[in-house]
Every structure is written in C-alpha cells, then in structure tokens.
Amino acid sequence: MSRLRPVRGTHDLFGETLRRHRLVAETGRRLAVRYAFEEIETPIFEFTEVFSRTLGETSDVVTKEMYTFEDRGGDSITLRPENTASIVRAVISGGLFQDLPVKFFYCGPMFRYERPQKGRLRQFHQIGIEIIGAPEPEADVETIALGRHLLEELGVADRVELQINSLGNVASRAAYREALVAYLRRHEDRLSPDSRLRLERNPLRILDSKDPGDRELLAEAPLFSDYLDRESRHFFARVCAGLDLLDIPYRVEPKLVRGLDYYTHTTFEFVTQELGAQGAVIAGGRYDGLVKQMGGPDIAGIGWAGGVERLAMLLPAAPAAVRPTAVIPVGDEAEREAWLLAMELRRQGFVVDIAYHGRPSQRMKRADRRNCRFALSLGEIELARRVVRLRDLDTGEERVVSRDALAAMLRELGAAEA
RNA sequence: GCGAGCGUAGCUCAGCUGGCUAGAGCACCAGGUUGUGGUCCUGGGGGUCACGGGUUCGAAUCCCGUCGCUCGCCCCA
Structure with a gap:
C-alpha cells in the first residue's frame, strides 16, 4: 500500500458517496436554472495572481493553502482554491459585463493544501452562484433565497441556521476596523497569542475567535452595527426586509466576519451543528470592489459557495442505485x-x-x-x-x-x- | 504548522499479560443444482500482521523511529 494510494486529502468517489454528491450538484444545478442562472465552467487552474491579489495577501488561503507550481513556461500557476476569483476573471477577460447583471452557477473541484478532517479535504467540491453587476439588495435576497431553497430541496433546511451580518461599505468597514483595533490594543495583554497575530494581519477575524479569554474581551468590544453609515445601514435593512418578505428565517450575527478580504456589505453562512468544526455548508457575501480591483469596471457582485461533501454528509439518506x-x-x-x-x-x-x-x-x-x-x-x-x-x-x-x-x-x- | 487516537484478508474485527504453518463473520470464486436468485452445505483464492530498526531462544503482541488514516486546533465550503 506504499505508493498506490490517493494523495492525502483526496478520495476516489463512487457508489453511495458519489450518488450523494451527484444529488447535491444536480439539485443545485436544477434550482439555479429555475432562478435563471446560467452555468459556467472555468479552468481548474489560473495564474497565481488571480487568487493572491483578490483573496487578500494575508489570508490563510493565500499564505498557506494554495497548490501553486511553476509550469514549463515559467509561469506561476495555482489550482483554484475557490471559484469566485476565476469567474470574475472570466467576466473581465471575456467582456461579459456588456449585459448586466450576469448570473452564473458553477460546480466542480477546488483545491486547498490543508490537514484533512471531517468535512475538509485537499480536493473538495463546491457548487455556487454569482450575480455580477447588481448593486441592489434584491440580488442579495435572491442569492440567499436560492441557498435556502437548495437546503429545503435536499431535506436539510431544518438542521441548518442562516446567520447574516453586514460589513458595510468600504468606508464603514475601515472606520470599524480602526475602532476595533484601538480597543484591542488597549487590552493586548489579555489577547490569546493567535489573536495577537491577527491584530496585525486581519483584526476583524478576532471577532471569530473561540478562545474563552478573547470572547470575554469581545463582549465589551465596539459593535460593527454602530459603525455602519447611513447607506450601509439602509442597504442591510433592505436585505433583511427582503428575507422577511420571502419568509426566510435568519439570525443577525454581528461577529460573523468571514476570511476573504473582498467581502463588503452582506455576509452570510448557513451553519449546521452536525459536522463538528466545519459547520458552514453554504457561505458567501457581497464583493462590490472586487471586479474593479481585478482590473474590470466598477461593478458589484454577490454570491455563495456550498460544500458538496458537507451537504452530502447531511443528506438524510443516500439516493438509491439504479436497479437493472x-x-x-x-x-x-x-x-x-x-x-x-x-x-x-x-x-x-x-x-x-x-x-x-x-x-x-x-x-x-x-x-x-x-x-x-x-x-x-x-x-x-x-x-x-x-x-x-x-x-x-x-x-x-x-x-x-x-x-x-x-x-x-x-x-x-x-x-x-x- | 500544532495536538490526540488508531494501523491484522476487499469490509468489520478477534488474537488476553510474547509461544506451533495468523483466525472469524461478511464479501469474492467454484461445486452441490448444464431451465431460475435470496436459505443451506462443501471446497477455494486471497495477509510483507503499515514500514524500518531494537529487545528476546522466540514479536501481530513489548520499545523506538518513520509513513499512513481519522479526529480536533488554526482556517475554511
């Protein structure tokens, strides 16, 4: 069993497991069509800059989780760790922003160099949607509605909670960040070692810390909601009103931050308690500055990604095999x-x-x-x-x-x- | 990158404090049954006991190391 084994964190998929995956992917595809999304398949690798510049130079995904290699022509190539950056790249390089908004569904393997554990692999699969070129909160609502619809269709909606938050526009986010850093600096001695590092690199992530001492400290920390400006506040209110209208249950979670740098305004996660530490089964948010940052026009974007493995594990039963x-x-x-x-x-x-x-x-x-x-x-x-x-x-x-x-x-x- | 648990047949596992050619159930192949499955009976193939080293007259069993898997931390879908 020496070399004849799959690489760590990769699996051969067949039988019941594959049938579960297929059900998740096909249900997602079918529903996306119903919401008038079109499917897109981007290459599974891109020039490294496509990811390194967009996900945040200090994010964990970029600093330690990318499968990066040099090809024979000397270019630095990276296996996609997620699909949003690729799709934005495709929209820009294909000039697809002539007719906005574009609504894309995707499905396929992603790659991250991590220690595998329950619900986490090095080659894993995501389905997801992106709406590019829609600055209206209605796009956030429709995006979330499709996520919720998918969970219902899969029969797992009652075991998953929707958490949402707003990071506000760029100005609000910056103002809050400043206030949070100022507060935490005053109590730096009480922060966990991990969080002290985060203070330099990505202070917002400290809000997510599971360290008991950190959590105690955070109870007194400034609240994101107090730093949202009028525009941001109004935007978030309209998202919530839309969710209410469509009868989609949610809980506002002010400490929900998410790891990738490109998020603005709405962020959300559908979370389950049943998969241990990897509870997020669908997660996403708005990324209004991303297209421009990547060299395209200044247009908005929002989307989510769902973990196929995680959703597959949550299914109440595996689909039956065909009986010839x-x-x-x-x-x-x-x-x-x-x-x-x-x-x-x-x-x-x-x-x-x-x-x-x-x-x-x-x-x-x-x-x-x-x-x-x-x-x-x-x-x-x-x-x-x-x-x-x-x-x-x-x-x-x-x-x-x-x-x-x-x-x-x-x-x-x-x-x-x- | 850090921590914990576990590696015996394709699968699930037994093999106690070291002692003959390493076992069971399920699965697989063949036969009983050359016009009919599920139950039953008989036989068969399959194992470098993860790998390497050490202790010992003797190691699947004890010790060390390596590799692998799983789970957790970090982070994420």
Whole structure:
C-alpha cells in the first residue's frame, strides 16, 4: 500500500458517496436554472495572481493553502482554491459585463493544501452562484433565497441556521476596523497569542475567535452595527426586509466576519451543528470592489459557495442505485437471442445487464447480487413462442410475456430507465 | 504548522499479560443444482500482521523511529 494510494486529502468517489454528491450538484444545478442562472465552467487552474491579489495577501488561503507550481513556461500557476476569483476573471477577460447583471452557477473541484478532517479535504467540491453587476439588495435576497431553497430541496433546511451580518461599505468597514483595533490594543495583554497575530494581519477575524479569554474581551468590544453609515445601514435593512418578505428565517450575527478580504456589505453562512468544526455548508457575501480591483469596471457582485461533501454528509439518506433488468439466456441456442433482446430493450431506454457466462442459476444469483429488480429469461420454449419469462426478483413472482408486449409491461412495472 | 487516537484478508474485527504453518463473520470464486436468485452445505483464492530498526531462544503482541488514516486546533465550503 506504499505508493498506490490517493494523495492525502483526496478520495476516489463512487457508489453511495458519489450518488450523494451527484444529488447535491444536480439539485443545485436544477434550482439555479429555475432562478435563471446560467452555468459556467472555468479552468481548474489560473495564474497565481488571480487568487493572491483578490483573496487578500494575508489570508490563510493565500499564505498557506494554495497548490501553486511553476509550469514549463515559467509561469506561476495555482489550482483554484475557490471559484469566485476565476469567474470574475472570466467576466473581465471575456467582456461579459456588456449585459448586466450576469448570473452564473458553477460546480466542480477546488483545491486547498490543508490537514484533512471531517468535512475538509485537499480536493473538495463546491457548487455556487454569482450575480455580477447588481448593486441592489434584491440580488442579495435572491442569492440567499436560492441557498435556502437548495437546503429545503435536499431535506436539510431544518438542521441548518442562516446567520447574516453586514460589513458595510468600504468606508464603514475601515472606520470599524480602526475602532476595533484601538480597543484591542488597549487590552493586548489579555489577547490569546493567535489573536495577537491577527491584530496585525486581519483584526476583524478576532471577532471569530473561540478562545474563552478573547470572547470575554469581545463582549465589551465596539459593535460593527454602530459603525455602519447611513447607506450601509439602509442597504442591510433592505436585505433583511427582503428575507422577511420571502419568509426566510435568519439570525443577525454581528461577529460573523468571514476570511476573504473582498467581502463588503452582506455576509452570510448557513451553519449546521452536525459536522463538528466545519459547520458552514453554504457561505458567501457581497464583493462590490472586487471586479474593479481585478482590473474590470466598477461593478458589484454577490454570491455563495456550498460544500458538496458537507451537504452530502447531511443528506438524510443516500439516493438509491439504479436497479437493472437482467437478461438470462437458458441454453446455448438462446444466447444470441438474449443479446438481441438486451440491445433492443436498451434502445428503448431500459437499464439492462447481461452476464457473459454461467448457467441460468448462476446468472440469476448474479442478477440478485447486482441488485437487479427484474430478470428476463428465455430458452428454447420461449424462443419458439416468441415470449420471455419476466421474474420480479423482489417477490419471486414470474409471468410469461410476449415479446411484443414486453416493453409496455416493463414500463408498467416500473423497470429502471435511463 | 500544532495536538490526540488508531494501523491484522476487499469490509468489520478477534488474537488476553510474547509461544506451533495468523483466525472469524461478511464479501469474492467454484461445486452441490448444464431451465431460475435470496436459505443451506462443501471446497477455494486471497495477509510483507503499515514500514524500518531494537529487545528476546522466540514479536501481530513489548520499545523506538518513520509513513499512513481519522479526529480536533488554526482556517475554511
């Protein structure tokens, strides 16, 4: 088992796990279409600057979690740690901002060099949406509504709480940051070592600290809400009013900050208690300065990303596997006809499995083990009469069906189609 | 990067304080049953006991190191 193993933090996906992933991704895709989003696939790697300049030079993702390498041409390339930066890049480089807003859905693998644990991998999968070029709070509401709708559709909404906050516009955010730093400096000796480092790099993140001493200190800290200017306050109120209108439950969490530098105004997370430390299953926010910062026009943006693995683990049950219909020839002379029957049924849309060898009893046993729902057997007698024996492997009930009536009968009994 | 737990068959595990050719259940293959599965019976394939070193007459078992997995911290979806 030395080298023949997947790289740490990566997994082969198949069977029940893959079916769970597929359900999450396909439900997301289906709903996104319903909200008039269009799908986009960007490359899984980009020039390193696409991420390093946008996520924040001091953010953890950039400083220690990127899969970065030099290609043969000497360019620094990075496997995407998230998709927002790539999509903004695509919007700019493709000139897609001619017809705003653009609404994109995406789904695919992301890469972060981290220690794997429950709900965290080095190659993981996200689905997400972005609305670019919509400065109105209605865009925030629709974005969140789609997230909530997805959780409902997946049957997990009652185990997930929506937390939202506003970081305000750039001016508000700067003013608050200043006030928070001033307060914390006065009590620096009481801060945890981790938070003392954050004070220099990303002081807002201290609000998130789990250290008991820090939390005590934060109870007295200035509140973000007191530093929002009129515009920011008004914007947030309209977002909340929209959520109320659509009957989407939420809790305002003033300490919700989030790690990436580009967020402004609304930030939100759908959080569960059931996945240990990795409770955020869908998270996102508004990023009004990002497009401009990356060299595009000064247009707004908002979106979220959902962790496919995390959502998949939350699903109440794994989707069932398809149950094929088995075709079983009896005797050598039936072999050819069995293959023709299998192909004919497949052309009509049925899921059909046919074994390559074995006596009827062995093939029947195999059909059973392969989770087949029906078995169609045909031998000399059936050939002569142009019929097959249709056996329900769940009930053991067997009937003789004419070849002409077979497809209709299978359909009526609910045989799997694809 | 830091901390903790765990590595015996494809899977779940037993193997107690060291003692014959390393076991069970499930799974897989074949036969009993060359026109019918699920139950049953018989047989079979499969293991460098994670790897390396040490202690010992003798190590899956004890000690050290390495690697891997899992969970937590940091951070994030």
